[in-house]
Amino acid sequence: MAAAAGTGHPGLHADENASVMAGAWVAGLSEPLREAILDRARVRRVAAGTPLAQGGETNPSWVGVVRGAVRLGTPLSDDRSFTLDFIGPGQWFGDIALVDHAANELDLIAHVASMLLVVSRFDLRHLGDGFGELREALLQLNCARLRHMVRRFEELHSVALPQRLARELQRLAHRFGRPTADGVRIELAVSQSDLAALAGGSRQRVNRALGRLQQLGILDLGTTRQVLGDEARLAAAAGARAC
Numbered sequence: 001m002a003a004a005a006g007t008g009h010p011g012l013h014a015d016e017n018a019s020v021m022a023g024a025w026v027a028g029l030s031e032p033l034r035e036a037i038l039d040r041a042r043v044r045r046v047a048a049g050t051p052l053a054q055g056g057e058t059n060p061s062w063v064g065v066v067r068g069a070v071r072l073g074t075p076l077s078d079d080r081s082f083t084l085d086f087i088g089p090g091q092w093f094g095d096i097a098l099v100d101h102a103a104n105e106l107d108l109i110a111h112v113a114s115m116l117l118v119v120s121r122f123d124l125r126h127l128g129d130g131f132g133e134l135r136e137a138l139l140q141l142n143c144a145r146l147r148h149m150v151r152r153f154e155e156l157h158s159v160a161l162p163q164r165l166a167r168e169l170q171r172l173a174h175r176f177g178r179p180t181a182d183g184v185r186i187e188l189a190v191s192q193s194d195l196a197a198l199a200g201g202s203r204q205r206v207n208r209a210l211g212r213l214q215q216l217g218i219l220d221l222g223t224t225r226q227v228l229g230d231e232a233r234l235a236a237a238a239g240a241r242a243c
Contacts, residue, residue: 009038009117012066020066020117023090025141033131037064040127041117052108052116053094058101061118064092068114069176069188072106073197083197084152086111086188088175095138098124112189159239161201162209166238168198169219173228182220183229190226213237 008017021027021034029037041064046052052063055074063070065087072093073083084106087093097104098121119127128134155164169186176188190198196206213219218234220227228234 008035009041009043011043016066016115019089020064021090023064023092025137025144026064026090026092029137030131030133033127033134033137036127036131037119038117040123041119044116044118046110046114046116048110048112048114050110052110053097053104054107055105056103058097058103060098061120062092062094062098062124063119064117065089066115066117068116069111070114070116071109071111073109074106080202081197082200083194084149086172086175086198088188092141095124096142099138111194156200161199161205162212163237163239165195165199165201165206165209166213166234168195169213169226169228170234170238172226173231177228180227183227184231185227186225188225 008014008021012020017038020038026034026037043066044063046068052070067089070087070093071083072085072087073081075081093108096102128138155167159167172186172188172190173184176186177184178187179185192207192210193203195210196203199206201209210219210221213234214221216233216237218228218230218237220229
C-alpha cells in the first residue's frame with residue numbers, strides 16, 4: 001500500500017519510505033525538508049550492474065537509495081578495481097557534482113537490483129534556496145564523507161590486510177546486517193572478489209584471511225553472504241570499531 005500524501009513519496013510503500021528516511025543524515029533533517037525532497041524526487045528502478053555515472057562524467061542527479069546498494073569505485077591500472085564504499089538504503093550521493101559542476105571522480109554502479117530516488121540539479125538548487133538548513137546539512141554530510149575517505153586511505157597504507165578485511169566486514173554488517181539466531185547476517189551479496197576490491201588486496205590473500213576468520217569461529221562463509229558469529233572477536237581482529 002502506498003504512503004498517504006504528506007507522509008512520504010506516493011510512489012513508495014510505507015516500508016520503502018521508512019527505509020529511505022532511516023539514514024542517519026536524512027533523519028536529522030526537519031520534517032518539512034524531508035517531505036520537500038520526497039516531493040521532488042522520482043523513483044527509478046535499476047538492474048544489477050547498471051552504471052549510474054562514470055568517472056570523468058558529470059552526474060546530472062542527486063540520488064537516494066531506497067533498496068539495494070550502489071558501488072562507488074574506480075578501475076586500477078593492473079585491471080583490478082578498488083571499491084571505496086557501498087551506498088545503502090537511507091544514503092544519498094551525487095550532490096558534489098551538482099554543486100561544483102565538475103565531473104565525478106568515481107564510477108557509480110548498481111551492485112544489486114536497486115530502487116532509487118532521483119532529484120534533478122534544478123530541484124536540488126530549488127530545495128537549497130527554499131531551505132537554508134539543506135546547505136548546512138550537505139556540508140556536514142560531505143565532512144563525514146571526507147573523514148571516511150581519509151580513514152579508508154589511511155588504513156590502506158598503515159593496516160595489514162586481515163585487519164582491513166575485518167573492518168570492512170564490520171562496516172558491511174553495520175549497514176546491511178540482519179540479526180539471526182546464528183549471528184549477524186550480511187544481507188548484501190558480496191563475493192570474495194568484491195571483498196578484495198573493498199579491502200584493497202588480491203582475491204587469494206582475501207580468501208586466506210576469510211578462511212582464518214572462519215577457522216576462529218568468527219565468520220560463517222556462505223556463497224555470497226556472510227554471517228558474523230562473534231562480533232566481539234571480529235572487533236578484536238579489526239583492532240577497532242570501523243565506521
